Amino acid sequence: MATVHLYKGRRWFGWYNSPGSYTVAKRYGRLPNSRLWDAVFPGVNEEPATTFGLDGKQGPKYIAAYSGTVIEQTGHIASLLESRTKELEETEVETRRTTPMMVTVVEVKNVVFADVLDVPWMSAKHALLASFPIVISVAACVLCAAVNDWYSCSLILLGIMANGLSCLVIGSARLVLKTPQPASNVPPGDGIFVTNHGITVLKGEEKDVNAITKGAFVLEMSGGPEYRAVGICSLLLVAQFVLQLLLIPQASLFGQVMFVSSLAASWLYTLFLSSLEKEKLQAEVVHAMLARPRMTKFQLNNRTAAAVFTALILADRASNSSYKPNSRKVLDSILPNDTKVWRAWRLKVLQQLDLVGGVRKFDLEQCKLKGFDSEGNDKALLMTLLHDAQQAYEGYVQEIVQRSHFPPL
Numbered sequence: 001m002a003t004v005h006l007y008k009g010r011r012w013f014g015w016y017n018s019p020g021s022y023t024v025a026k027r028y029g030r031l032p033n034s035r036l037w038d039a040v041f042p043g044v045n046e047e048p049a050t051t052f053g054l055d056g057k058q059g060p061k062y063i064a065a066y067s068g069t070v071i072e073q074t075g076h077i078a079s080l081l082e083s084r085t086k087e088l089e090e091t092e093v094e095t096r097r098t099t100p101m102m103v104t105v106v107e108v109k110n111v112v113f114a115d116v117l118d119v120p121w122m123s124a125k126h127a128l129l130a131s132f133p134i135v136i137s138v139a140a141c142v143l144c145a146a147v148n149d150w151y152s153c154s155l156i157l158l159g160i161m162a163n164g165l166s167c168l169v170i171g172s173a174r175l176v177l178k179t180p181q182p183a184s185n186v187p188p189g190d191g192i193f194v195t196n197h198g199i200t201v202l203k204g205e206e207k208d209v210n211a212i213t214k215g216a217f218v219l220e221m222s223g224g225p226e227y228r229a230v231g232i233c234s235l236l237l238v239a240q241f242v243l244q245l246l247l248i249p250q251a252s253l254f255g256q257v258m259f260v261s262s263l264a265a266s267w268l269y270t271l272f273l274s275s276l277e278k279e280k281l282q283a284e285v286v287h288a289m290l291a292r293p294r295m296t297k298f299q300l301n302n303r304t305a306a307a308v309f310t311a312l313i314l315a316d317r318a319s320n321s322s323y324k325p326n327s328r329k330v331l332d333s334i335l336p337n338d339t340k341v342w343r344a345w346r347l348k349v350l351q352q353l354d355l356v357g358g359v360r361k362f363d364l365e366q367c368k369l370k371g372f373d374s375e376g377n378d379k380a381l382l383m384t385l386l387h388d389a390q391q392a393y394e395g396y397v398q399e400i401v402q403r404s405h406f407p408p409l
Contacts, residue, residue, distance in 0.1 A: 001014075001024065001028070001052075001166065001167060001170055001171075002052055002053050002278055003273060003276060003278060003281060004052075004167055004170055004171040005052060005054070005119070005171065005173060005175050005219065006119055006175075006278070006281045006282065006285060007119060007120060007121065007122045007126070008119055008120065008121045008122065009121060009122050009127070010122055010130075010167075010171060011167050011168050011170070011171020011172065012167075012168070012171075013122075013127070013130035013131070013134065013167070014163050014164045014166065014167025014168065014171075015134050015137070015138075015160050015161075015163070015164035015167075016133035016134045016136070016137040016159075016160060016163060016164075016262070016265070016266050016269070017133075017137045017140075017156050017159030017160050017163070017259075017262040017263060017266055018133075018159060018163040018263075018266045018270065019263045019266060019267055019270070020270075021159070021162060021163070021237040021238070021240045021241045022237070022238060022241040024166070024234075024237055025041070025234040025235070025237035025238045025241070026041065027051070028051060028166075028170065028230060028233075028234055029041030029230075029231065029234035029235075029238075030042075030043040030044065030045060030046065030051070031045070031046065031048060031051050031227050031230050031231075032045075032226055032227040032228060032230055032231035032234075033045045033225045033226055033227065034226045034228075034231075036231075037226075037228075037231040040231070040235065041231070041234060047218075047219075048173060048218075048219035048221050048224075048227075049216070049217045049218055049219045052170075052219060053278060054076070054175070054217040054219060054282065055075070055076045055216055055217055055218075056076060057075070057076045057079040057080070058073050058074075058075070058079060059073065059074030059075050059076070059077070059078030059079040059081075059082065059193070060074060060078060060079075060082055060193040060194060060195045060200070061073065061074070061193065061194050061195075061333075062074050062078065062191055062192070062193055062213045063191055063192050063194065063329060063330065063333045064189065064190070064191035065188075065190045065191050065192070065314040065325035065326060065327075065329075065330055066187035066188050066189070066190055066191075066323050066324075066325055066326070067186065067187055067189070067206070068326060068329070069191070071213055071214075074193070074212075074213050074214075075214075075215075075216055076216060076217060077177075077211065077212050077213075077215045077216065077217070077286055078193065078212050078213060080279065080282050080283040080286045081106070081200070081212055081283070081286060081290075082193060082195070082200060083279060083280075083283055084283045084286070084287060084295075085102075085104040085106070085198075085200055085295060085297065088104065088295055088296075088297040089297065090102060090297040090298060090299040091296070091297065091298050091299070091399060092298075092299045092301075093298050093299065093300050093301075093305070093309065093391075093392070093395030093396075093398075093399060094301075094391065094395065095300050095301045095302055095305040095388060095391040095392060095395065096301060096302050096305070096384070096387070096388055096391065097301040097302070098301065098302040098303075099301075099302065099303065100299055100300070100301050100302075101197070101198055101199070101299075101300050101301075101302070101303050101306040102197065102198030102199070102297060102298070102299055102300075102306075103198065103199045103200075103201065103297070103298045103299075103300055103306050103309055103310055103313075104198065104199070104200045104201065104295060104296070104297045104298075105200075105201045105203065105295070105296050105297075105298075105313060105400075106200060106201065106202050106203070106293050106294075106295050107203050107204065107293050107294045107295075108189075108202055108203065108204030108205075108208045108209055108211075108212065108290055108293050109204050109205065109208055109291065109293070110208070110291040111207070111208045111211045111289065111290055111291060112288070112289050112290075112291060113177065113179070113211075114176075114177075115174075115176060116174045116175065116176055117175045117176060117177060117285060117288075117289055118288065119175060119285055120284070120288075129269060129272055130269065132265060132268075132269060133262070133265040133266040133268070133269040136261060136262055136265035136266075137156060137159070137160050137262040137265065137266065138160070140152075140156055140258035140259065140261055140262040141153055141156040141157050141160065141258075141262075143254075143258055144156065144251075144254075144255045144258050144259075147252070147254055147255070149251055149252045149254060149255035149258075151247055151248070151250050151251040151252075151255060152248070152251040152252070152254075152255025152256065152258055152259050153255070155243060155244050155247060155248055155251070155259065156258070156259055156262055158239075158240050158243060158244070159240050159244065159262070161236075162233075162236045162237050162239070162240040163237075163240075165233055165236065166233040166234075166236070166237060169229045169230060169233050170230065170233070172221070172222070173219040173220060173221040174219070174220040174221075175217060175218075175219060175285075176217075176218050176219075176220055177211060177215050177216070177217065177218070177289060178215065178216050178217075178218045179207075179210050179211045179214055179215035179216075180210060180214055181207060181210075182206040182207055182210060186206045187206070187323045188203075188204070188205060188206065188323060189202065189204055189205055189206035189207070189208065189209030189210065190202060190203050190204070190209070190314055190325065191209065191213070191314075192310060192314070192330065192333070192334075194333055194334060198306075199306060199310050199334065201310055201313050201314065203313070203314075204293075208290075211289070211290065212290070217282075244259075298395075298399060300392065300395070302388055303334065303335065304335065304385055304388040304389065304392075305388045305389070305391055305392035305395075306334070306392070307330075307331055307334040307335050307392075308331075308349060308362070308388070308389040308392035308393065309392040309395065309396055310330060310334065311325075311327050311330050311331055311349070311353055312353065312392065312393060312396045313396070313400065314327070314330055315327055315353045315354075316400075316401075324354075327350055327353045327354070328346070328350055331346055331349065331350070332346075340378065341378050341381050341382050341385070342385075344382055345382055345385045345386060345389075348362065348386060348389075349362060349386075349389050352389075352393075360393055361390070362386050362387075362389035362390040362393060363386055363390065
């Protein structure tokens with residue numbers, strides 16, 4: 001049932017005698033919020049989206065380049081986008097080789113803020129597979145009735161009704177995206193996610209980026225917050241488990257074979273559903289919600305080059321733009337090193353990042369640095385780091401400026 005909200009029409013394909021009804025009842029029986037249902041199904045009451053695995057994951061840290069916003073821990077939507085970026089093929093930018101780091105650029109625009117998210121229809125193959133346990137369960141029920149084995153017939157029918165009604169009630173919830181709307185005349189929402197393995201650059205308006213950094217899935221179910229219908233379905237699933245456990249030994253051998261056959265067919269279909277990666281399905285919904293943004297992934301072969309490459313992308317803006325990104329915060333969030341060499345390097349890099357138009361040069365020419373010996377180790381390290389920055393700039397010009405992957409907003 002965890003995927004029932006991720007496909008249109010999925011809720012109509014639950015009419016089969018399913019195993020594991022007690023486990024399902026214990027899981028979803030905690031959703032109803034009242035003293036009665038808390039006594040029947042004790043445990044912590046959760047929101048519907050959390051109960052069905054549509055919320056609760058922790059996303060990466062977010063640093064906004066223009067507004068100064070820092071979100072130490074984003075939510076489920078950001079986590080799904082991060083997992084989506086891992087599937088992209090990367091383009092390598094030639095730099096000094098140490099530890100490779102990925103930089104993924106996501107251009108977000110025209111996010112769909114609909115009352116109900118548009119989830120995909122079940123495929124014909126999926127619908128055909130979903131019909132398999134239904135046909136087997138109904139056929140087993142009819143055959144048991146034909147040989148007057150009313151124990152097996154009624155117990156299979158009970159399983160069909162309990163699972164079918166539960167899917168129908170739970171699947172009737174509407175999946176929506178809740179996100180705060182920014183004030184008017186806010187700066188662009190460009191920013192970065194920073195993780196141990198890479199950086200994700202978001203480019204877009206604040207309202208669109210908010211859908212990723214502050215948005216959340218919400219399941220709107222009727223009857224909340226008590227959700228009495230869900231409680232009744234959970235009780236019905238418990239009754240299915242208890243009655244089938246106690247009464248199926250009273251059935252004939254043929255009826256028991258039919259009962260087990262219906263459970264086996266349902267188990268095979270459940271196995272198929274388990275093979276579908278729920279997070280992948282959710283990531284596809286998010287990708288569609290974001291109007292299928294352009295995503296390009298680059299591999300930089302050291303963290304210094306990745307930091308400069310990221311800062312260059314964020315600093316790229318129209319010449320008439322009145323907004324200026326906080327490049328220092330971007331660099332500090334990726335490279336928090338605070339030594340004499342790194343401070344000198346950061347000063348030189350920031351001078352070049354602040355240029356609008358023209359050619360940037362990350363070298364020691366015309367750069368008077370006090371406290372550095374002409375042939376000392378510190379100066380050699382500084383030259384290496386500046387060379388990394390220069391390589392990142394050359395890769396930026398080649399891969400983004402010349403190919404116009406992401407024009408300034």
